[in-house]
Amino acid sequence: MTEKLNANDTLSKVLAYVDSPFKLFAMILMxxxxxxxxxxxxxxxxxVGTYKEHQKLPDIVDDRVEDAVAHLxxxxxxxxxxxxxxxxxxxxxxxxxAYTKEGRDKTNDGLDVGLFTAxxxxxxxxxxxxxxxxxxxxxxxxxxxxxxxxxEKGMRFGCRISIPPEPSRxxxxxxxxxxxxxxxLDQTRAMLNIAATMxxxxxx
Numbered sequence: 018m019t020e021k022l023n024a025n026d027t028l029s030k031v032l033a034y035v036d037s038p039f040k041l042f043a044m045i046l047m048x049x050x051x052x053x054x055x056x057x058x059x060x061x062x063x064x065v066g067t068y069k070e071h072q073k074l075p076d077i078v079d080d081r082v083e084d085a086v087a088h089l090x091x092x093x094x095x096x097x098x099x100x101x102x103x104x105x106x107x108x109x110x111x112x113x114x115a116y117t118k119e120g121r122d123k124t125n126d127g128l129d130v131g132l133f134t135a136x137x138x139x140x141x142x143x144x145x146x147x148x149x150x151x152x153x154x155x156x157x158x159x160x161x162x163x164x165x166x167x168x169e170k171g172m173r174f175g176c177r178i179s180i181p182p183e184p185s186r187x188x189x190x191x192x193x194x195x196x197x198x199x200x201x202l203d204q205t206r207a208m209l210n211i212a213a214t215m216x217x218x219x220x221x
Contacts, residue, residue, distance in 0.1 A: 053077045077113065077180055077189045078103055078219045085212040086116050089193055092208040096171045097194040099163065100216070101130075103179075105147070105187050112163055113189075117170050130161040142177055150182035151206045152177055156194065167194050174198040176205065182213035189216060 057127065077100070086098050100114040111129045115122050134138050139160040145152040154175040159165045172194025180189030191213055199205040 047210070077216050080219060081215045082185075083217040086114075088215065089191075089208060089212050090118065093193060093199060093205050094195070095193045096196055097167055099167075099192045100180075101190040101192070103132065103187055103189050105132065108151055110190065115163075115166070122166075122170075125163055125166055128162060130163050134161060136160045146177060146179040146190065147184065147187050149179065149182065151182075151209055153196075153198075153202060155205070163192075167192075170194070171196045176209055178206075178209040178213045180213045181217040182210050185203070189213075191216070 049199060082100060086100070089095050091100050095118075097115070097117055100113045101110050103110045104111045109129050110132045111127060112125045115125060130141055138154075144151045154174070156164070156167060156172050156175045159168055173196055175192055175194040177190055177192050179187045180191065191209060193205075193209060
């Protein structure tokens, strides 16, 4: 009975204090901050673990991008080449650079199209990339906002490869597109593998 009276008394004091919109806002803000602090503290091990795992991941080697792209255009006769930075822990995939035969196109630089999306074809490709495979297929419809750019630039067939080109270390992606499928798909995949390896190792 005493606890009930104390609870009612506390509630009465709070209601008496909140006598203006500003005080109500302040109370709500304090409650939100307190809840946020509690959530951070309660999940601190998960947050620290995620950060440490992210620190272990390699990164795309910036000084090899132009070399890798030039290699792909020369050896595969590609129509488009796009390089993405991927964070599998956060589920992001951000376009880093994109090229056509005419040169670099900055239209979508910095755009995050997400890793797994509502598009089933995209998700299947992502699973293959994580497994170290090089998925190739016809590209009849855009799978993301970047896909609209692919189609505009003439891509009707595409291949993807992860950076580095090996399982469980997926920090980047190369997407290469053609107007028609390459004559030798095995040779094309070998060239993509070289490009992905180039973007994993600095020449310095």
